[in-house]
Amino acid sequence: MTTLSARFGLTAAATIAALALTGCVANNPAETADKTITVDSSANDCAVSANEAPSGNLVFSVTNSGDQVTEFYLLADDGLRIVGEVENIGPGITRDLVVIVQPGDYFTICKPGMIGEGVGKTAFTVTDSGADLSFSGDIEAQVEAANANYKSYVKDQIENLVVGTEDFAAAYIAGDDNAARALYAPTRVFWERVETVAESFGDLDPRMDLREADLEDGQEWTGWHAIEKDLWPADAEAGFAAYDQSTRESLASQLVADTNTLYSNVQELEFTLDQQTNGAIGLLDEVASGKVTGEEEFWSHTDLWDFQANIDGARVLYEGVRDILVEKDAELAATLDAEFEQLQSLLDAQKVGDGFRLYTELSTSEIRAFSDQVNALAEPLSRLTAVLVL
Amino acid sequence: MSTDETSGLSRRGLLGLAGAGVVGAGLGVGGAFALGAGGGSAATGNDVASTYPFYGEHQSGIITPAQDRLHFAAFDVNDISRDELIELLRDWSYASARMTTGAAAGDYGPASGPYDAPPDDTGEALDLPPGGLTITFGFGPQLFDERFGLAGKRPAALIDLPKFPSDALQPELVGGDLCIQACSDDPQVAVHAIRNLSRIAFGRATLRWSQLGFGRTSSTTQAQKTPRNLFGFKDGTANLRAEDTAGVNEHVWAASGDGAAWMAGGSYLVSRKIRMTVETWDRTSLREQETIFGRTKGEGAPLSGGSEFTDPDFNQTGRDEAPLIDENSHVKLAHPDNHNGAQILRRGYNFVDGNDDLGRLNAGLFFISYQRDPGTQFVPIQLALSRNDLMNEYVRYVGSALFAVPPGASSSSFVGAGLFDLA
Numbered sequence: 001m002t003t004l005s006a007r008f009g010l011t012a013a014a015t016i017a018a019l020a021l022t023g024c025v026a027n028n029p030a031e032t033a034d035k036t037i038t039v040d041s042s043a044n045d046c047a048v049s050a051n052e053a054p055s056g057n058l059v060f061s062v063t064n065s066g067d068q069v070t071e072f073y074l075l076a077d078d079g080l081r082i083v084g085e086v087e088n089i090g091p092g093i094t095r096d097l098v099v100i101v102q103p104g105d106y107f108t109i110c111k112p113g114m115i116g117e118g119v120g121k122t123a124f125t126v127t128d129s130g131a132d133l134s135f136s137g138d139i140e141a142q143v144e145a146a147n148a149n150y151k152s153y154v155k156d157q158i159e160n161l162v163v164g165t166e167d168f169a170a171a172y173i174a175g176d177d178n179a180a181r182a183l184y185a186p187t188r189v190f191w192e193r194v195e196t197v198a199e200s201f202g203d204l205d206p207r208m209d210l211r212e213a214d215l216e217d218g219q220e221w222t223g224w225h226a227i228e229k230d231l232w233p234a235d236a237e238a239g240f241a242a243y244d245q246s247t248r249e250s251l252a253s254q255l256v257a258d259t260n261t262l263y264s265n266v267q268e269l270e271f272t273l274d275q276q277t278n279g280a281i282g283l284l285d286e287v288a289s290g291k292v293t294g295e296e297e298f299w300s301h302t303d304l305w306d307f308q309a310n311i312d313g314a315r316v317l318y319e320g321v322r323d324i325l326v327e328k329d330a331e332l333a334a335t336l337d338a339e340f341e342q343l344q345s346l347l348d349a350q351k352v353g354d355g356f357r358l359y360t361e362l363s364t365s366e367i368r369a370f371s372d373q374v375n376a377l378a379e380p381l382s383r384l385t386a387v388l389v390l
Numbered sequence: 391m392s393t394d395e396t397s398g399l400s401r402r403g404l405l406g407l408a409g410a411g412v413v414g415a416g417l418g419v420g421g422a423f424a425l426g427a428g429g430g431s432a433a434t435g436n437d438v439a440s441t442y443p444f445y446g447e448h449q450s451g452i453i454t455p456a457q458d459r460l461h462f463a464a465f466d467v468n469d470i471s472r473d474e475l476i477e478l479l480r481d482w483s484y485a486s487a488r489m490t491t492g493a494a495a496g497d498y499g500p501a502s503g504p505y506d507a508p509p510d511d512t513g514e515a516l517d518l519p520p521g522g523l524t525i526t527f528g529f530g531p532q533l534f535d536e537r538f539g540l541a542g543k544r545p546a547a548l549i550d551l552p553k554f555p556s557d558a559l560q561p562e563l564v565g566g567d568l569c570i571q572a573c574s575d576d577p578q579v580a581v582h583a584i585r586n587l588s589r590i591a592f593g594r595a596t597l598r599w600s601q602l603g604f605g606r607t608s609s610t611t612q613a614q615k616t617p618r619n620l621f622g623f624k625d626g627t628a629n630l631r632a633e634d635t636a637g638v639n640e641h642v643w644a645a646s647g648d649g650a651a652w653m654a655g656g657s658y659l660v661s662r663k664i665r666m667t668v669e670t671w672d673r674t675s676l677r678e679q680e681t682i683f684g685r686t687k688g689e690g691a692p693l694s695g696g697s698e699f700t701d702p703d704f705n706q707t708g709r710d711e712a713p714l715i716d717e718n719s720h721v722k723l724a725h726p727d728n729h730n731g732a733q734i735l736r737r738g739y740n741f742v743d744g745n746d747d748l749g750r751l752n753a754g755l756f757f758i759s760y761q762r763d764p765g766t767q768f769v770p771i772q773l774a775l776s777r778n779d780l781m782n783e784y785v786r787y788v789g790s791a792l793f794a795v796p797p798g799a800s801s802s803s804f805v806g807a808g809l810f811d812l813a
Contacts, residue, residue: 064695069708088708090695093686114709216555216776278675285670285783292748364747371748375669382673 036061036096039108041070041089046110046120053101054129060097060108064089070112072097074124077105087114098386103128139324146320147271153316154194158259158266161190165259169252172227175245181231185302185355188224192309193316196282201265208258211298223258225298227251232299273321277385280317283310284378292371294359304356307370308347315340318381321388329387332380339377346373398497402474403481403590404510440522444487446798447655448643449805451524452760453632453735455611457573459521460603460739461580462661462756463588464530464566464791465595472538476810478594479527482570482587483804486525489515495586512589514582521576525583527805528569528659528793543809545650547658547763548794554776556787563663563789566598571659571758577604599789601663603739603756610737616690616698620666620740620753621784623683624690627698628725630735641733641767642760652808655797660734660768662757663741663789669750671784682780684719692721720781723774732767734759754785764792 039062040047048060062072068091074084083106084099103126111118164187171179191198191209199205206214208223215221229236230243243251290296291307318336325333346369350357362370398404442450467475485495494500496510503509534544572583581602588597607619608626612633619625630637646654671679676687684702685692692702693714702721706714715722726733738757746752761767776782799805803813 069695069706069714071709088693088714090691090693090706090708090714092696092700093691093693094688095686213558214556215553216773217552219555278678281673285673288670289667289783368748371750375749378670378673382675385675 038063039072039110040065041072041110041112041120042066043068043112044119046072046108046118046122048108048122048124051122052125052127054131055101055103055126056129056131058099058101058126060084060086060099061094062086062089062097062110063094064091064112066112067091068113070110071114071118073107073109073111073118074099074101075107075109077107079107079121101126139327142324143273143321146276146324147273149320150271150276150317151269154197154266154269154271157190157194157313158198158263161187162259162263164190165256169256172231173249173252175248177231180227181300184224184228184231184300185297185305188302189305189309189312191224192286192306193313195286195310195313196279197266197269198262201262204258204262204265208255208262211295213295213298222251222254224255227255228297229299232301235299274385274389276317276321277388280314280384281378281382283314283317284374284381286310288371288374288378292367292374294367297359301358301360302356303359304347304350308356311340311343311347314381318384321384324388325384332383332387335380336377336384339373339380343370343373343377346370399481399484399510399590400477402477402594403485404496441491441520442522442524444483444490444525445801449524449526449656449795449798450490451526451571451573452642452657452737452795453610453638454522454524454573455614455632456606456608456737457522457524457580458575458604458606459573459577459580460606460756460758461572461577461584461600462603462758463570463572463584463600464598465568465570465588465591466598467533467537467567467595468593470594472810474594475538476812478591479806480804481590482527483799485586485590486527486583486805487801489583489586490520490523490525492518492520492523495590512582512585514585515579518576518579518582521574521579523572523574523579523583525587526571526573526659526795528571528795529806529809530566530568530791530793532565533567540809543650543652545644545648545653545794547644547649547653547765548792549765549769551660551764551790551792552769552773554772554787556776556782557790558786558788559790560788563599565791566793568595569659569661569791569793577602601661601741601756601789602743603741605740607738607740607755608736610735619755620668620742621671621679621683623679623685623687624698625738625755626736627685627690630733637733638735641762642735644762648762650794652811653794653796657735657760657762657795658764659793659795660757660759660761660764661789661791661793662772662787664755664757665752665786665788666754667750667784667786668753674784681716682719682784684715684721693719716780718778718780720775720779723779724771728774729767729770732770734761734767734771756789760795 036059037053038049039060041062041064043066060072060074064070070089071085071087072089073082074097075081076083083101084097086095086097089095106124106126107121108124109118109121164183168180168183168187171183199209209225210221210223211225212221212229233240233242287307287310291303291310294301294303296306297303318340322333350362442454444450489495494511498510500509500511500513500516531544531548531550534540534548570584570587572580574580584600606617608629609616610629610632612631616624616627630641632638642657644653644656644658680687680693690698692700694703694706702715702725704713704715704722708714722728736757736759738755741754741756743752759768796806796808799807807813
């Protein structure tokens with residue numbers, strides 16, 4: 001296990017937050033004022049309160065005093081390469097840029113109206129504070145590789161989903177309910193592993209993955225869970241009538257068609273680093289909100305399959321950026337390694353053959369242990385974006 | 391001034407408060423309650439303690455400056471007669487009028503009276519100033535079934551709320567025949583009110599659900615600073631304010647021409663218990679949090695620019711021509727411009743009911759809104775939110791109720807008299 005500070009997410013990039021979390025100090029953002037450089041972005045100037053700062057964690061607090069939407073950039077000594085930026089600052093709004101800066105020469109510049117060359121370009125010097133900020137390796141290339149790898153992973157999962165869904169739909173239409181039940185959870189795994197991507201298509205997600213509880217009056221219910229209820233009617237309300245053949249056919253064929261649409265949608269997707277890191281925490285939130293509570297698979301109770309798949313997906317995302325994280329914050333990487341392991345060991349303990357025990361077979365204390373461990377992993381995982389994407 | 395009806399609790403009400411069934415002599419209470427806001431408390435002599443009149447054109451607790459604490463209770467009426475129901479409402483008004491001045495629920499008070507009888511007030515508010523206590527009564531749709539001959543009196547505006555998408559209602563937290571909203575700056579005073587009114591009702595009505603709230607989440611007057619909800623954001627910046635008389639008349643108070651004449655000067659109360667999954671919210675980046683609300687977390691300014699009370703500009707775009715305020719942000723979906731100008735008076739409170747089985751805070755917002763016509767005000771706003779609000783990932787609607795809140799009563803009558811064609 002790692003140190004206390006890493007467990008609380010108090011990593012190098014988060015020293016500001018550390019102050020607020022330390023005991024009973026006044027909950028006053030002014031605590032950090034002496035470290036903060038203010039920037040006044042007006043109609044035609046970009047007034048920075050200092051032109052020099054020690055290397056390390058810098059906070060630029062940018063206030064837009066003009067009447068157009070503005071942006072603020074910290075540029076490298078070539079005046080072109082962007083070291084840090086904060087965009088979309090509405091008139092009157094203040095927003096922070098928090099960035100780790102190495103010793104060297106830089107420029108600050110604002111861009112009211114978000115077009116043109118910008119205004120108030122000023123030299124900014126970062127002196128050597130002695131802090132060790134050196135990164136080895138070519139981070140840019142690593143990020144590019146991570147983005148490309150994740151794209152391949154998503155396409156692969158959705159390809160598997162297409163094939164699995166076709167088999168599942170065929171069994172369901174043929175009335176082979178045993179086969180359909182056996183295929184249900186193992187097929188949904190391909191959806192759940194990339195759920196944050198799959199559900200990002202606003203029109204498809206409600207058609208494919210809506211839970212009955214989320215319906216509004218008069219809304220047609222389609223997708224996986226509508227079929228799930230028909231296959232596991234034991235927990236359905238009194239008077240629930242099994243679907244007739246034409247309903248089965250229309251639900252199954254729509255699911256297959258929607259899955260194919262999803263397949264085409266993901267072919268051209270490109271990913272950025274922050275989408276990946278936020279995707280990882282998004283998958284943990286899916287576990288915390290739906291799977292740990294047994295609400296996702298309300299009739300089949302196969303929640304642990306989804307749970308494992310969400311974690312698989314989060315781990316893939318994490319592993320994809322782990323090398324970069326080790327460069328930037330080895331302690332956080334060690335924490336995440338340990339917490340992923342711990343969560344996996346809890347899941348392993350519930351494995352039965354190729355699958356898992358049903359949610360309804362878990363004891364209260366087993367569910368509680370899952371929930372606690374999801375929190376233990378998700379809290380440090382939520383620091384990932386801020387550490388990696390600057 | 392006082393009549394037989396208002397001079398004291400009914401015998402039955404006294405049975406609730408004092409098992410020995412002592413019929414009190416009664417105070418000449420009628421006019422004594424016409425204390426204005428800011429007046430001294432009769433019970434404590436504490437000039438700092440504000441009181442609001444119980445009797446008046448409108449019930450207090452609606453446009454009254456929102457107090458800091460809430461105890462809200464919904465009741466089911468027992469198998470009693472129409473007359474017994476009327477008697478209960480009289481008793482409730484009688485005791486409420488006393489308690490809002492800082493007096494005890496019953497005539498003797500918690501530390502006096504027959505030595506062999508239980509006191510007619512439970513006592514925990516003894517020595518406490520009323521803290522601006524208001525007690526507000528409402529009638530649920532179920533009250534208008536066949537039991538009390540009220541079917542023909544049900545106002546059209548008292549609809550059955552539709553099922554909203556993403557509702558996860560728990561039946562034990564839904565509905566009710568009657569409701570009482572007790573608000574005070576002192577939580578113990580609010581609890582004292584509900585406790586004593588519940589006691590008075592024993593045998594006639596029983597608690598269905600109740601809710602404690604703290605940290606008012608809305609301002610109802612311009613002088614009040616906008617408070618924050620448990621997501622850490624200012625809540626109710628664009629709320630209707632009491633000073634906006636025209637707005638309040640248009641959006642809050644029912645008028646005699648609205649359908650049910652007995653509701654003129656009343657309003658309709660929607661309550662929604664909204665569980666917040668604060669643990670996952672706290673793991674969300676500041677960028678996403680502000681995107682979800684469409685406002686800055688610190689100042690509460692719309693992301694299109696300005697300060698807290700600047701009107702949001704939904705056409706203001708940023709990088710890539712994307713709107714600075716997301717299409718599915720809370721501020722956009724709830725804005726009157728997107729609902730034919732519909733506005734509501736929000737009067738909600740934060741809650742933390744301990745924790746759940748998974749070690750998560752059972753926390754959230756107990757949403758209360760007052761409006762003249764829920765079907766054209768609350769429902770379309772909630773539908774838009776339930777369908778598309780980015781916030782839905784972090785909230786869960788677990789309780790829901792709608793009540794007709796009748797107008798205020800004169801000091802010789804009781805709240806709800808008009809429903810029974812009584813003066």
